[in-house]
Amino acid sequence: MTIPVIIFSGMFADLVGYPLPGFVGADWIPPVLGTVIFLYGGAPFLTGAWAELRSRRPGMMLLIAMAITVAFIASWATTIGLFNLDFWWELALLIVIMLLGHWLEMRALGAASGALEALAALLPDTADKITSEGVVEVPVAELAADDVVLVRSGSRVPADGVVVSGSAAMDESMITGESRPATRNEGERVVAGTVATDNSIRVRITAVGEETTLAGIQRLVAEAQGSHSRAQALADRAAAFLFYFAAATGLVTFTIWTLLGDTDEAVTRAVTVLVIACPHALGLAIPLVIAIATERAAEAGVLVKDRLSLEHMRTVDVVLFDKTGTLTKGEPSVTGAATDYDKDDLLALAAAVEADSEHPLARAIVRAASARLPAGATRTPVAAEFRSMTGRGVQAEVDGATVSIGGSAMLRELNVAVPPALAEGTAPWAERGAAILHVVRNGEVLGAIALEDEIRPESRQVVDELHRRGLRVAMLTGDAWEVARAVAQELGVDELFAEVLPEDKDSKVAELQSRGHRVAMVGDGVNDAPALARADVGIAIGAGTDVAIESAGVVLASDDPRAVLSVIELSRAAYRKMWQNLAWATGYNIITVPIAAGVLAFAGIAISPAVAAILMSASTIVVALNAQLLRRLKLDPGYLTRASALT
Numbered sequence: 001m002t003i004p005v006i007i008f009s010g011m012f013a014d015l016v017g018y019p020l021p022g023f024v025g026a027d028w029i030p031p032v033l034g035t036v037i038f039l040y041g042g043a044p045f046l047t048g049a050w051a052e053l054r055s056r057r058p059g060m061m062l063l064i065a066m067a068i069t070v071a072f073i074a075s076w077a078t079t080i081g082l083f084n085l086d087f088w089w090e091l092a093l094l095i096v097i098m099l100l101g102h103w104l105e106m107r108a109l110g111a112a113s114g115a116l117e118a119l120a121a122l123l124p125d126t127a128d129k130i131t132s133e134g135v136v137e138v139p140v141a142e143l144a145a146d147d148v149v150l151v152r153s154g155s156r157v158p159a160d161g162v163v164v165s166g167s168a169a170m171d172e173s174m175i176t177g178e179s180r181p182a183t184r185n186e187g188e189r190v191v192a193g194t195v196a197t198d199n200s201i202r203v204r205i206t207a208v209g210e211e212t213t214l215a216g217i218q219r220l221v222a223e224a225q226g227s228h229s230r231a232q233a234l235a236d237r238a239a240a241f242l243f244y245f246a247a248a249t250g251l252v253t254f255t256i257w258t259l260l261g262d263t264d265e266a267v268t269r270a271v272t273v274l275v276i277a278c279p280h281a282l283g284l285a286i287p288l289v290i291a292i293a294t295e296r297a298a299e300a301g302v303l304v305k306d307r308l309s310l311e312h313m314r315t316v317d318v319v320l321f322d323k324t325g326t327l328t329k330g331e332p333s334v335t336g337a338a339t340d341y342d343k344d345d346l347l348a349l350a351a352a353v354e355a356d357s358e359h360p361l362a363r364a365i366v367r368a369a370s371a372r373l374p375a376g377a378t379r380t381p382v383a384a385e386f387r388s389m390t391g392r393g394v395q396a397e398v399d400g401a402t403v404s405i406g407g408s409a410m411l412r413e414l415n416v417a418v419p420p421a422l423a424e425g426t427a428p429w430a431e432r433g434a435a436i437l438h439v440v441r442n443g444e445v446l447g448a449i450a451l452e453d454e455i456r457p458e459s460r461q462v463v464d465e466l467h468r469r470g471l472r473v474a475m476l477t478g479d480a481w482e483v484a485r486a487v488a489q490e491l492g493v494d495e496l497f498a499e500v501l502p503e504d505k506d507s508k509v510a511e512l513q514s515r516g517h518r519v520a521m522v523g524d525g526v527n528d529a530p531a532l533a534r535a536d537v538g539i540a541i542g543a544g545t546d547v548a549i550e551s552a553g554v555v556l557a558s559d560d561p562r563a564v565l566s567v568i569e570l571s572r573a574a575y576r577k578m579w580q581n582l583a584w585a586t587g588y589n590i591i592t593v594p595i596a597a598g599v600l601a602f603a604g605i606a607i608s609p610a611v612a613a614i615l616m617s618a619s620t621i622v623v624a625l626n627a628q629l630l631r632r633l634k635l636d637p638g639y640l641t642r643a644s645a646l647t
Contacts, residue, residue, distance in 0.1 A: 100611035309553025322523035339447025433483030
């Protein structure tokens with residue numbers, strides 16, 4: 001509809017220099033279509049302006065609404081013969097450009113409201129309820145307190161409860177952040193959404209629905225998402241200033257020219273002021289930069305979901321990393337072996353016994369043994385008669401010998417002692433919180449294996465680079481102090497929070513903020529979601545959970561923490577480009593609005609409405625071209641650790 005409005009506009013025809021079509025009714029094409037465009041296309045801005053007026057926070061919507069309303073009234077006044085101020089084409093063009101900017105912004109922002117749905121998805125849809133008739137599959141919503149359910153190996157607990165039969169190693173990392181599975185025996189509490197990794201258990205339900213721990217995390221995420229500062233975005237603040245400036249200038253202009261006795265000139269000058277203040281450039285300045293910046297970021301594996309997160313990242317002075325799955329790999333790895341025999345043989349023997357186990361520690365041992373084998377070699381012996389000793393370890397027959405693997409509980413049960421030399425060698429492992437499994441063959445302790453959540457090789461680099469940029473680095477984890485302290489010391493982080501539950505993670509972010517810090521939180525798990533939502537900038541590892549991703553404003557497609565450096569550099573570069581555009585958009589108005597008001601009329605210098613429209617469009621072209629220059633900035637896909645990852 002905008003194209004015919006422009007073509008049949010007398011002012012535009014005079015500017016370009018072509019005769020208007022002369023068929024019957026041609027004069028009514030701009031007013032009719034222009035009115036439809038104003039009422040339909042302008043509706044979002046008119047309703048947004050009303051909301052800004054009610055909240056007493058004038059911004060972009062009010063400025064746009066004022067501009068299109070003035071143009072609409074002036075154009076209709078001209079159509080019915082009161083004035084000669086035809087702005088139908090400018091009205092249509094302004095609305096279309098503003099809608100384009102709004103669309104670009106929305107496309108760049110993406111959807112960030114799925115955190116609560118992602119949390120709910122962690123619960124199974126059905127549960128195996130134990131009744132007098134046997135095991136019956138029922139919807140989770142039908143469970144009630146005191147119901148008993150069967151949780152099979154590999155399945156999630158449907159609701160909070162207490163183990164009444166059996167014992168299993170529970171993967172609780174999504175709640176506690178602890179990478180090591182926790183053994184839950186009869187009488188111990190289990191939480192909805194956690195996973196039984198090795199055995200089946202029976203659980204008596206103690207809490208359902210809104211009373212579960214997972215529901216509590218949902219509430220924390222909702223509260224944290226709603227707690228962000230209501231500070232206006234950069235463009236909105238500029239729009240608020242421009243609104244007051246244009247409105248005041250227009251009123252003063254009309255008043256002065258009326259007092260001078262020239263009412264027609266008063267109307268012309270006032271309308272010209274308000275038209276030249278139309279925020280074409282301002283409306284596109286930020287959305288174009290955001291759209292191009294997010295496109296460049298996406299090519300390098302960084303998804304910017306929230307515009308304010310991109311703006312705020314440049315002001316962050318503390319980067320708070322979750323440990324498990326972010327600075328570490330989030331899964332146990334063999335980090336040491338101690339024996340008087342060959343270490344490869346010790347691992348091969350342990351892997352033979354653990355081959356039939358689904359426990360995460362067992363899988364880590366099997367992976368480590370396989371990695372040590374030369375190409376084509378088959379050194380791993382074959383085990384038979386595998387037995388799981390729940391809570392203590394595993395046992396099997398290997399080459400006619402009974403081989404047991406487990407911790408201190410297994411050693412006590414077998415009544416064997418660890419040789420002093422071996423105990424001395426494993427003491428440093430215990431001090432840093434490693435899981436220590438002993439390998440026992442026919443009652444003799446052959447050696448020990450240390451398993452830990454391995455630190456990513458890139459983690460030390462990102463900590464060093466952040467320090468070099470003047471930022472503090474903090475680490476947050478649900479792990480025990482011994483484990484957390486060892487990682488913190490190796491990486492050189494500035495502040496450590498350990499043994500932190502989900503609700504405390506949220507409060508630790510708030511604590512840092514209360515000290516005056518601006519915090520970027522980097523995490524990947526469900527337990528990180530409240531903290532990600534609370535932080536000034538939430539950065540989720542893309543390989544993490546849907547909940548963490550939905551709660552964050554920035555998502556890293558890879559699990560390389562060095563990508564945080566690229567986010568910082570991208571934020572700084574984009575912010576510079578935003579300020580350049582805003583400086584032009586507002587500076588142009590500050591200079592041209594007084595001239596449009598007639599302050600230089602005594603010298604014969606004035607801006608007509610037509611010239612004002614041309615200048616307004618030219619300003620839009622300038623900011624559009626300047627935003628395009630951001631395409632020359634490319635994120636280094638390798639996240640090189642040098643002064644800038646943005647080249």
